[in-house]
Amino acid sequence: MRIPGRWVLGDPVDEQGQEIDPWQFREGRHLDLRGPLRFLQVHPGCALDFSIAGSAIPVVHGRVVSVFERLKLQQQVQFLPAQVEGESGPYFVLNVLRIIRCIDDARCEEVLYWKPEDGRPDKVGQYRNVAGLRIDPSLVGDAHIFRPWGWRVVLIVSDNLKQALEQEGLTGLKFTEV
Structure with missing residues (x-):
């Protein structure tokens, strides 16, 4: 949301306009979906090479796919064809296939856990x-x-991948050292 005039994409729907479970894209597994996913622009604006759609779903332009292919990283991700309302360019959902238990609680600024008194036993x-x-x-x-186990709302990339994405001049990316 830090880019003025950028588009905002909603949750995905299938070719018939039926909602698709957005949470499955955080599970770190290969998905078998039929047909391209469709994303409406909740707030029309400037197209980005990397966007986070509703429910933290990464939507990327084909230029991002090219970087992964060049670095031979296709086994770590799945690119699912997508259509973005009003755009003709090739877009894809970036489905990350790895979840790693790696959060260093002691070094984080704050870590909170769900407790029995929170009323969410699950x-x-x-x-x-x-x-x-x-x-x-x-x-x-x-x-x-x-994605880090337990906090799958973020994507973590290696320094090599970060540098390759930056060198490509892709829009919509923001990196924070972790």
């Missing part, structure tokens, strides 16, 4: 909030892009 012991995210890089291995 979430007790899970992260409720993570501020100032920090990870333990020794737990990442050879991953160049992943």
